[in-house]
Amino acid sequence: MEPLPDFQLLKPRSVAEAVTARAASAHARFLAGGTDLLANLRSGLIEVDTLIDLGAIPELHRLGAHADGIRIGAGVTLEELAAHPQVARDYPALAQAAAGVAGPTHRAVATVGGNLCLDTRCRFYNQSEWWRAGNQHCLKLAGDTCRVALKADRCYAAFSGDLAPALMVHGAIAEIAGAQGRRELPLGELYTDEGRAYLNLAPHELLVALRLPAAGGLRSGYEKIRIRAAIDFPLTGVAVALRRDGERVGELCVAATGTESRPLRFAGLEVLQGMTRDAALVTLDKLIRKQLGMMETHLVSAGYRRRATLVVAKRLVQRLFAA
Amino acid sequence: MKSLVRLRVNGIAREDAVPDNLLLLDYLRETLYLTGTKQGCDGGECGACTVLVDGKPRLSCLTLTAAVAGREVETIESLARNGRLSRLQQAFHEKLGAQCGYCTPGMIMAAEGLLRKNASPSVAEIRAALAGNLCRCTGYVKIVESVQAACAPPNGVTRT
Numbered sequence: 001m002e003p004l005p006d007f008q009l010l011k012p013r014s015v016a017e018a019v020t021a022r023a024a025s026a027h028a029r030f031l032a033g034g035t036d037l038l039a040n041l042r043s044g045l046i047e048v049d050t051l052i053d054l055g056a057i058p059e060l061h062r063l064g065a066h067a068d069g070i071r072i073g074a075g076v077t078l079e080e081l082a083a084h085p086q087v088a089r090d091y092p093a094l095a096q097a098a099a100g101v102a103g104p105t106h107r108a109v110a111t112v113g114g115n116l117c118l119d120t121r122c123r124f125y126n127q128s129e130w131w132r133a134g135n136q137h138c139l140k141l142a143g144d145t146c147r148v149a150l151k152a153d154r155c156y157a158a159f160s161g162d163l164a165p166a167l168m169v170h171g172a173i174a175e176i177a178g179a180q181g182r183r184e185l186p187l188g189e190l191y192t193d194e195g196r197a198y199l200n201l202a203p204h205e206l207l208v209a210l211r212l213p214a215a216g217g218l219r220s221g222y223e224k225i226r227i228r229a230a231i232d233f234p235l236t237g238v239a240v241a242l243r244r245d246g247e248r249v250g251e252l253c254v255a256a257t258g259t260e261s262r263p264l265r266f267a268g269l270e271v272l273q274g275m276t277r278d279a280a281l282v283t284l285d286k287l288i289r290k291q292l293g294m295m296e297t298h299l300v301s302a303g304y305r306r307r308a309t310l311v312v313a314k315r316l317v318q319r320l321f322a323a
Numbered sequence: 324m325k326s327l328v329r330l331r332v333n334g335i336a337r338e339d340a341v342p343d344n345l346l347l348l349d350y351l352r353e354t355l356y357l358t359g360t361k362q363g364c365d366g367g368e369c370g371a372c373t374v375l376v377d378g379k380p381r382l383s384c385l386t387l388t389a390a391v392a393g394r395e396v397e398t399i400e401s402l403a404r405n406g407r408l409s410r411l412q413q414a415f416h417e418k419l420g421a422q423c424g425y426c427t428p429g430m431i432m433a434a435e436g437l438l439r440k441n442a443s444p445s446v447a448e449i450r451a452a453l454a455g456n457l458c459r460c461t462g463y464v465k466i467v468e469s470v471q472a473a474c475a476p477p478n479g480v481t482r483t
């Protein structure tokens with residue numbers, strides 16, 4: 001690891017101040033818990049001249065009931081989120097995803113916003129400067145070829161945050177502040193399928209909060225596969241939300257992370273409505289197979305991660321049916 | 324850029340002009356010469372650099388010094404009093420919780436953080452609290468036993 005590059009540290013007290021500071025320099029970055037950003041800075045992956053510490057902005061730290069649902073500030077820590085009674089009761093997939101990010105010392109400072117804006121990951125990118133130079137770099141940074149797909153003109157680095165799929169199956173809305181004011185969009189639309197520019201955010205825009213509607217009878221769960229159960233990023237992570245209609249599917253949402261450059265909410269699941277559990281599992285398997293576009297971005301093969309995604313998704317559906 | 328940072332380290336009030344990009348790990352080791360805190364992976368992966376900030380475990384290699392202004396930092400050097408090891412350190416010594424010793428300062432500070440909020444943790448709670456602290460030597464069994472020994476009541480009955 002390299003020493004940190006030289007930068008100035010700003011500590012704005014409001015969202016407006018943070019956005020203005022970010023707009024003032026092309027090489028400014030927001031700093032939340034720092035568990036992704038500081039490590040990436042030390043590996044020489046990101047150029048900065050200004051870090052904007054979000055820790056002193058009270059609005060970002062609020063977490064609580066909102067309308068019929070809940071509102072989660074982007075600065076809430078994963079430890080707080082996992083332990084929050086309303087989250088654990090109504091949005092179990094989210095509590096489980098938060099409790100499974102990194103290790104306990106990370107979760108005490110790592111935030112919701114940082115997890116959702118986490119840089120995409122690839123075995124050719126998350127390496128030391130020497131390693132990358134020895135490999136003549138790649139498209140995502142300083143190179144002209146993608147090492148995963150040699151003819152590609154895009155980057156396939158995988159989005160690997162655990163929270164996004166859990167929030168997406170519960171219908172989360174993202175609140176965003178920028179130099180031109182505030183806007184909101186369904187969380188899934190925050191992402192693009194391009195590993196370099198993976199966020200639909202202008203450089204000055206800040207994620208302020210997430211809003212979830214009332215759970216209203218949805219049961220949910222999250223499960224991830226990783227190399228070391230104690231600490232690692234997901235090789236694949238799946239969130240499922242199910243509303244049962246007796247012995248049949250009332251509503252089923254499934255989303256995954258670690259699979260492509262954005263968290264993916266599987267489309268076309270409306271056809272499962274009214275099916276028995278076993279019929280739904282067969283159709284779900286086909287739907288997921290068609291939509292998964294995993295590439296060799298991990299040391300663990302795409303084939304394995306693909307099979308694991310299917311197994312975990314179906315296991316979760318069975319578990320939620322039995323619950 | 325430098326700024327004046329006031330904080331307490333091991334009970335002593337300090338005021339230092341520190342560069343904005345100075346990591347807490349480097350401030351402790353290079354400015355205060357508190358070299359008990361170790362640099363292992365140096366990227367948030369191993370836990371060797373764990374210290375306590377306001378009583379809670381924190382990775383000093385992923386923490387800017389300026390970000391802990393006004394806070395209380397405790398390192399492994401703070402545990403022994405008048406040359407006597409703390410109960411937790413003594414337990415690591417007696418139960419062979421340390422082999423090469425490189426992970427030990429971080430391991431002990433993470434365990435210290437746990438014991439301050441939960442005086443008699445179960446084995447599962449100990450393992451969960453130390454999940455981010457890697458050890459290449461012990462296989463962890465002796466480490467968990469050391470933490471159990473440190474909080475065992477005098478009659479020797481431990482929770483499992």
Ligand SMILES: Cc1cc2nc3c(=O)[nH]c(=O)nc-3n(C[C@H](O)[C@H](O)[C@H](O)COP(=O)(O)OP(=O)(O)OC[C@H]3O[C@@H](n4cnc5c(N)ncnc54)[C@H](O)[C@@H]3O)c2cc1C
Pocket residue numbers: 029030031032033034035036037038039054074075078100101102103106109110111112113114115116117118119160161162163205206207208231232233234366367368
């Ligand atoms: C050993 C290790 C294991 C890990 N394992 C996992 C894992 O299993 N699962 C997982 O999901 N992550 C994992 N991580 C990554 C990271 O710890 C988490 O994703 C964490 O939630 C990031 O949050 P943070 O607050 O620390 O983000 P930071 O590092 O502060 O920021 C991350 C990025 O988000 C941007 N950002 C932060 N807040 C905002 C905001 N409000 N608006 C706009 N942009 C913002 C920052 O500018 C930066 O680009 C791991 C990291 C390490 C070191």
Ligand code: SF4
Pocket residue numbers: 121122123124125138139140141145146147148149154155156157195297
């Ligand atoms: S997917 Fe290709 S361009 Fe993207 S980080 Fe990996 S090797 Fe580089």
Ligand code: FES
Pocket residue numbers: 361362363364365366367368369370371372373382383384385
């Ligand atoms: S040196 Fe900080 S976690 Fe490894």
Ligand code: FES
Pocket residue numbers: 420421422423424425426427457458459460461
């Ligand atoms: S005792 Fe050697 S790394 Fe833990």
